Amino acid sequence: MVTMSDVAREAGVSVMTVSNVLNERLPVGGPTRERVLAAVEALGYEVNLTARHLRAGRTDTVALIVPSFHDYFGEVADEIAPLVEAQGRHLVLERTSASPQYEMEAVSVARLQLYDGVLLSVAGLDPEQLSRVRTSKPIVLLGERDVPAHFDHVRLANEEGARLATAHMIERGSRRILALGCTLDRAHMMTSDRRLGWETAHRDAGLPVDERYVVPIATYSSHTARATLHDVIASGLPFDGIFAATDVIALGAVAALADRGLRVPDEVQLAGFDNLEVSSFVPPGITSVDPNHHGVAQHAVGLLHRRMAGGDGPAEHVVAPVSLVVRGSTRR
Amino acid sequence: MVTMSDVAREAGVSVMTVSNVLNERLPVGGPTRERVLAAVEALGYEVNLTARHLRAGRTDTVALIVPSFHDYFGEVADEIAPLVEAQGRHLVLERTSASPQYEMEAVSVARLQLYDGVLLSVAGLDPEQLSRVRTSKPIVLLGERDVPAHFDHVRLANEEGARLATAHMIERGSRRILALGCTLDRAHMMTSDRRLGWETAHRDAGLPVDERYVVPIATYSSHTARATLHDVIASGLPFDGIFAATDVIALGAVAALADRGLRVPDEVQLAGFDNLEVSSFVPPGITSVDPNHHGVAQHAVGLLHRRMAGGDGPAEHVVAPVSLVVRGSTRR
DNA sequence: GCGGCGCGTTTTATCGATATAGTCTGCGAA
DNA sequence: TTCGCAGACTATATCGATAAAACGCGCCGC
Incomplete structure (x- = not known):
């Protein structure tokens, strides 16, 4: 060398x-x-960058730590990358497999020292575990779980998004709407917050809330969603609408409906959440809650930048607004 | 600290x-x-890992450098990650935006020193530029471009895959098959190699090769593919099959066909390449060439591991075999 | 003629961990 | 009593770069 x-x-x-x-x-x-x-x-x-980093105590690198590289996180990462680069820093991605253990390791003091700041997309850690993290470097949390108050955090308006999507389908005539991939948990997390929005839409419309229509799924994959919806159909539970907790789930639902010859949106309306790129291309177009990836990315990178620049105000908790993108999977 | x-x-x-x-x-x-x-x-x-790395001259980290984080590369990355971790190393992803300049920087001596080895998914660099790379650390190239002989390289059987997909549609009755996203270039690269396979299938079947059916697209996005296919339809060029150079393109094609009310596979058969996860969920299921991501990942990580362990045999050029996954977008 | 100053360059210390050689202590054998 | 030696621990040099201080030299002004 x-x-x-x-x-x-x-x-x-x-x-x-x-x-x-x-x-x-x-x-x-x-x-x-x-x-x-x-x-x-x-x-x-x-x-030799390693030597420079040691001497300078700075790496000009930001890490984005995500549960997995594909789908939602891949799309968010592609939004975040240019923003970080615009600050003259590099972005690297690491993956945790959504395992709490990996997530803890990823934000260990040792690993944090490799970066000037970290964006952590929390999937596996609960607030109690997070509060044990020694924050030797700026960390901004992303994601829909509850987090300790002292962390900067960017999350989505989950309940509002779910409410929008559900209300839209109710307005267009659906009366029995599955909340596919949602849960009845009390803890604030993605699946329960979105279920709350589904409930709110029903109450707002004066419709009863039937918990049988909340259908959790074992893993958040299209594959599982497809199989689960097949089970629901086989069970004979009648439904004429599906609010899918994520677009990945919606995609599985689209497949299952097609498998059974159920027409979208005529027989079943469908709406998802995340507005993945794919959702606008899957016929007839999946109506989806748009989390405004770009806005989320800007908030997150902005918060992190402020901390890296030495800002030490109180932690901010941003709830990013969402909007509904209506496509062919719901009636007009 | x-x-x-x-x-x-x-x-x-x-x-x-x-x-x-x-x-x-x-x-x-x-x-x-x-x-x-x-x-x-x-x-x-x-x-302090930085200090340890400096002293040890080793980082136990492998970088996977990709053009973008989403779609194809996100899925490949999720295959590669566990294999690298199984070797007791970390995997980080970096992104080049498919820009040659970023790719060159990513494999600069300085950046290479941060890693024990690099998997570079080549998108923007031609062989001439690649040959100027000072390989101070093991590098394994991935991707469908030609590369200098002294690099280890894993690529797909592009021509064979395209041939399989096209022959399948010919066998099922298509006679005018678009090669969407392919090009007439001579240089060995993804878009021309796949076009060759499309040609071969025609010749094998004794059908004429009509260059008007090779339709390049400006950017490899579903959006562009959709718009381009709309143009083709508007042009009046008759077709009854589409070989899409990638599944992302196929997805745009599915959308465009649905926009025009063209039924798949009855009026138009469709096959893609990459077998993305999404392809099995988009109704009626997109027939696609499966590049065996897992196998590719194993080859790539295996080659890199050998180099990092000090192996110094001649460079290997792996052509990973592909197979056709038949789904509803082609007739049975 | 001498202090002072500015410019260009070198010396020294440092970042934090680790490989290697060296030191010290105590115990057993000659 | 003395030597040897093993075991436990410390001192020093090193990885490669950089911040800060020091240095040498020529030139200026009084």
Whole structure:
């Protein structure tokens, strides 16, 4: 490996002179500078970032830690990346498999030291576990779980989004709407907050809330959603609308409905949540709650930037507004 | 920040003793070890990985560098992650926006030093640019472009996959099959290799090859694909089948066909390439060439592992076999 | 003629961990 | 009593870069 001192020897100067030439900190005389640059070129020297990071105590890198790389998080990550790069920092992604253990490791002091800041998409950790995190570096939390108050946090207006989608289907005539992928839990988390919105829409419309229509699913995959909806259909529970807790679930539902020859939206209306890119392309177009990925990304990166710049106000808890994107899976 | 020497002072020992306790290199006496562990606990010490990396010249981290985080690459990344972790290393993702400049920076000596090895999914760099890369660390290339011979490389059987898909549609009755997203270029790259397979299938079946049916698209997004297919339909060019160069393109095609009320597969058969997860859920199910993500991931990680372990045989060029997954978008 | 100043460059210390060589203590054998 | 030696622990050098201080030299002004 070519080091700065190799360059220094080649150019007949001290390492500091090389450093000064390359970083333009202190001025270096013309001829000397030329010799240094020639030596750099000849040897193919490039700075060792690890050493620089150690010395500088800074890495100019931000980590985005997500449960998995595909679907929702991939799309969010692609929104976040340009914003971080616009600040002159690098973005790297790490993955936790949604396992609490991996998430804890990812925000361990040791790993945090590799980055100037971390965006953590919380999937597995509960508030109690999170409160044990030693925040040696700025962390901004993303995601729909409850988190300790001292963390900056960006979440979505889950209840409102679910309410919008459900109310829309009620207005368009659905009376028996499944809450697919939702749960009856009390803890504030994605699946229960969205179920609350589903409930609210029913109450607002003067309709009864039937808990049989809350159908949890074991894993948040299209595959499981498809199988679960098949079970519901087989059970004979009548329904004429589906609010899917996520678009990934909605996608599984679309498949299951097609498997059974149920027409969307004529026989069953369908709405999802997340407005994934794919949702506008799957015929007849999936109506979905748009979380405004770009806005979420801006909030999150903005908060993190403020902390990295030394800002130390009270923690902010942003609830990002959502809107409904109406497509062909609901009636007009 | 709590350092090892803070712990050493607290425990009344030298830093090396702390190091020895934590890394279990040299044996440390019972009582001393207890004091050290107590001090570590009390101060909340964790090792500084940057310092360790500098000293050790190793980071136990592999980078996967991709054009973008979502769709295809997100799915591949989720396959690669567990394999890298199984080797006791971390995986991080970086993104290049498919820009040649970013790709060059990503494999600059400086950035490579942060990792023990790199998996680079080549999108923007041509062989000439790649050959200028100073490979200070093991690199394995992924992707469908031609690359210099001295790089390990994993690619797909593009021509064969396209041939399979096209032949399948011909066999099922299509006679005028668009090659959507393919190109007439000569350079070996994804879009032209897949076009070759489309051609071969025609020749094999004794059908003429009509270049008007090769329809390139400006950007590889579902959105562009949808718009482009609308243009084709508007142009009046008759077709009864579509081979989409990627599933993302196929998804746009599905949307455009639905927009026009064209029934799949009755009026138009459709096949894609990549077998994205979504393809099995979009009604009626998109027939797609399965690149065996898992196998590709294993090859790539295996090659990289060999290099990182010091293996120095000749570069390997793996062409990963593909197979056709038949779904409802083609006739049975 | 000498202090002072500015410029260009080098010296030294440092970031935090770790490999290696060295030191100290105590115990057993000659 | 002395030497040897093993075991436990410490001192030092090192990874590669950079911040801060020091240095040498020429030139200016009084």
